[in-house]
Amino acid sequence: MNRARTVAQRAEEALRNLNALMLVALLAGCGAPQEELPEYVLPPEWAPHDAVWFNYNGNAIDTVLDQVVVALLPSTFVVCVADDDSLAMRTVARWDSLGIMRDRYRMEVLGETIMTGTVRDMGPIFLRQRDGTLAVLDADWNYYGDHENLVGSSAEMLAQQDSFPTMIARRLGLPVVHSNLVIEGGAVEVNGAGILLQVEAVTMQRNPGWSKDSMEQEYKRIFGVQEIIWLKDGPVDDTWYMDPRVHGNVFCQGTGGHVDEFCRFVNDSTVLLAWPDDVDLTDSLQLITRQRMDVNLRILEQFRDRDGRALHVIKVPTPEIEFNAHVMNTERSYDQMLLKENKDLQAGDTIRYIPAASYLNFLITNGRVFVPAYWQEGKPASTKAKDDRMQAVMKKTFPDRSIVQLDPREINWRGGGVHCWTQQQPFAKE
Numbered sequence: 001m002n003r004a005r006t007v008a009q010r011a012e013e014a015l016r017n018l019n020a021l022m023l024v025a026l027l028a029g030c031g032a033p034q035e036e037l038p039e040y041v042l043p044p045e046w047a048p049h050d051a052v053w054f055n056y057n058g059n060a061i062d063t064v065l066d067q068v069v070v071a072l073l074p075s076t077f078v079v080c081v082a083d084d085d086s087l088a089m090r091t092v093a094r095w096d097s098l099g100i101m102r103d104r105y106r107m108e109v110l111g112e113t114i115m116t117g118t119v120r121d122m123g124p125i126f127l128r129q130r131d132g133t134l135a136v137l138d139a140d141w142n143y144y145g146d147h148e149n150l151v152g153s154s155a156e157m158l159a160q161q162d163s164f165p166t167m168i169a170r171r172l173g174l175p176v177v178h179s180n181l182v183i184e185g186g187a188v189e190v191n192g193a194g195i196l197l198q199v200e201a202v203t204m205q206r207n208p209g210w211s212k213d214s215m216e217q218e219y220k221r222i223f224g225v226q227e228i229i230w231l232k233d234g235p236v237d238d239t240w241y242m243d244p245r246v247h248g249n250v251f252c253q254g255t256g257g258h259v260d261e262f263c264r265f266v267n268d269s270t271v272l273l274a275w276p277d278d279v280d281l282t283d284s285l286q287l288i289t290r291q292r293m294d295v296n297l298r299i300l301e302q303f304r305d306r307d308g309r310a311l312h313v314i315k316v317p318t319p320e321i322e323f324n325a326h327v328m329n330t331e332r333s334y335d336q337m338l339l340k341e342n343k344d345l346q347a348g349d350t351i352r353y354i355p356a357a358s359y360l361n362f363l364i365t366n367g368r369v370f371v372p373a374y375w376q377e378g379k380p381a382s383t384k385a386k387d388d389r390m391q392a393v394m395k396k397t398f399p400d401r402s403i404v405q406l407d408p409r410e411i412n413w414r415g416g417g418v419h420c421w422t423q424q425q426p427f428a429k430e
Contacts, residue, residue, distance in 0.1 A: 038224030040127040040135060040177060043426045044192030044265065045364040046398075051425040052365055055081040055119040056091050060410040065421060069105070070098055071404050073367045078105035079425070081119055085109055108171070110164075117161065118420040120185035121255075124165040125423070127177060127222070132429035136169035137222060138176050139183035144255055145206045146242060151337050181218045182206040186258035186420050193268040194226040195305065201233045201257040205240070229303055231296045235262050235274055235289040237321060238356045241334075241415065245342060246285065246354070250323075253334075253415045254356040260419050261358045263296065266314075266397040273297060274360055275315035279382075285321050285354065316359055316393055317386040319374045323352040324413065353413075359390045361408065361417025369398050370418055373405035 052072065056062045069078055082088040088107040095105070121144075125137040141162040143153055153161060169176045184206070189197040196219055207215060216228050234257025239246055241253040254261075262274040275293055280286040300313050328335050330347045339345055363370040371394050375384040387405065394403045408417045 037130055038220075039130055040137075040222055041224035042125070042188070042190050042222075043128055044190055044268075045424055046267070047192065048427040049076055049366050049424050050427050051077040051079050052363075053079045053081060053119050053123065053423040053425060055117070055123070055421055056087060057083075058087045058090065061414060061421065062091070062094075064406065064408060064410050064418065066094070066098060067406050068363065068370050068404075068418060068422070069095070069100060071368060071370070072365060074101075074104060076366045076368075079108055080105055081108045081110060081123070083110055108168070110167075118186070118416060120420050120423045121187075121258075122161055122164055123185070123423055124168045125183070125185055125188070126425050127224075128426060129175075134426065134428050135175045135177050136165050136172070137179065137183070138163075138165035138169070139179040139181055139222075141184075142182050142206060144184065144242075145182075145202075145240070147208075151242065151334055177222055179218060179222050181210065181215060184255070184258065185423060186255065186260045186416070188223075189259045189263065189265055190223060190225060191265040191268045191271075194224075195265075195268075196223055196225040196228045197231060197259050197263055197265070197271075198228055199231045199234055199257045199259050201240075202255065202259075205256060227305060229299065231259065231263060231299055233257055233292040233295070234259070235292065235318065235358070236285045237289070237354050237358075238262070242337075244338070246288075249349075249351045250285070251338070251351050251353050252356070253353060255415065258416075258420075260361055261356060261417075262293065262360055263300075264360045264362070266394075269309065270312045270314065270397065271300060272314050272316050272360060272393065272397075273300065274318050274358060276318045280318065280320070283321060286318065289318060314393060314397075316390055319357045319359065319372075319386065320380075320383060321354055322357070322409075323354060325350050326353050355409070355412035356415050356417070357409075357412045358417060359386070361419045362394070363419050363422050364398070364401075365424070367401050368404055369394055369401050370404050370406060372408045372417060374407065374409070376407065 054065050080091060082091060088109050122141055127135045127137055129135050143158060149155060166176050187199060187202050203215060219225055219228055236246060237252060238254035238257055238261045239252035240256030244251045244253060246252055264272050266272060273293060273296065276286040276290040281290060297313065300311055303311055328339065328345060328347050328349045330336060359372050361372060371390060373387040375387050391403055391405060411417050411421060
């Protein structure tokens with residue numbers, strides 16, 4: 001009953017918002033040619049959710065995600081994607097012990113259909129159709145630009161992963177919107193008012209056969225946006241895992257610059273940008289990130305929307321960079337690739353990995369925002385100060401939601417954050 005009332009309230013709110021937007025469009029069109037509403041729209045993350053999707057892997061990542069599930073509003077439904085029945089049953093047993101009621105969630109068992117990956121990047125992206133109902137975007141997928149399939153999946157597995165969104169759409173009874181453009185969910189950020197953020201280093205690498213104009217036309221078709229802001233590069237700690245050497249023996253295993261690692265909308269006119277502090281610039285890696293963000297800042301500051309309005313840009317800190325020592329092992333497929341591509345490395349050599357750590361890989365849900373926090377006993381006071389600054393920014397930008405801080409390190413070491421391993425399902429018209 002409580003969930004039914006909550007859904008009804010969200011339905012009423014969503015319809016009021018839709019009517020208001022349509023009225024604005026009509027008024028704006030007076031005396032000028034009226035623009036037709038787009039066929040599909042990608043709602044912003046702060047729009048009301050029917051559910052939040054998670055994907056579980058049976059490792060330490062799950063314990064971080066558990067904290068999110070526990071802290072979600074009870075009225076926000078959870079869908080947990082698991083590869084097999086065994087993992088699903090273990091997750092249910094653990095959630096029972098955590099007091100998570102079974103009517104709050106359901107398990108989506110994939111039956112080993114896909115190789116474990118992030119539900120945001122390779123899973124369904126939910127679109128709103130012109131009549132208010134949902135559809136699922138099934139874009140192309142090439143395992144983060146691994147064009148030669150050197151690392152990751154077999155050709156057969158890649159094909160199965162590529163069909164993941166369509167499989168989910170069929171289970172939900174939703175129509176599918178197909179696109180031949182490679183689109184990863186973590187590489188997409190919208191403001192809900194017609195603006196899309198894209199990163200050249202990611203989108204162009206993933207889609208070498210597309211011109212920028214053709215990509216923009218496709219984004220406008222499937223996301224209902226009117227303007228695309230092209231940022232240049234992401235932070236150094238999200239360096240592409242297929243060309244991972246930063247310098248010396250420092251390597252990374254990131255996406256190449258997903259926007260959800262460094263630049264996020266918090267409303268239709270305000271964007272947060274990762275910005276290393278001046279005191280951080282003695283670290284050569286932070287300096288590289290600062291130089292890249294300086295370019296992105298100029299792009300954001302120079303942008304004007306169709307009505308001549310500028311964006312409000314808020315700089316937020318970057319975490320201190322941590323290193324993880326790793327001994328090269330020829331039995332590991334990724335190490336085999338590194339040894340092949342870097343002739344100065346040998347099996348048994350120790351290299352240093354840096355995680356993709358970011359305050360901007362946060363998750364917005366109904367009544368809650370889940371924000372990374374990196375301080376723990378033994379860490380410097382500067383880390384706590386950064387956590388506090390980020391929390392203050394989020395409290396100011398989301399005054400109507402609770403800010404929940406959590407330590408994302410276990411996910412960071414695997415190349416992402418909580419946002420990567422979750423996906424929002426917007427309110428569905430009923």
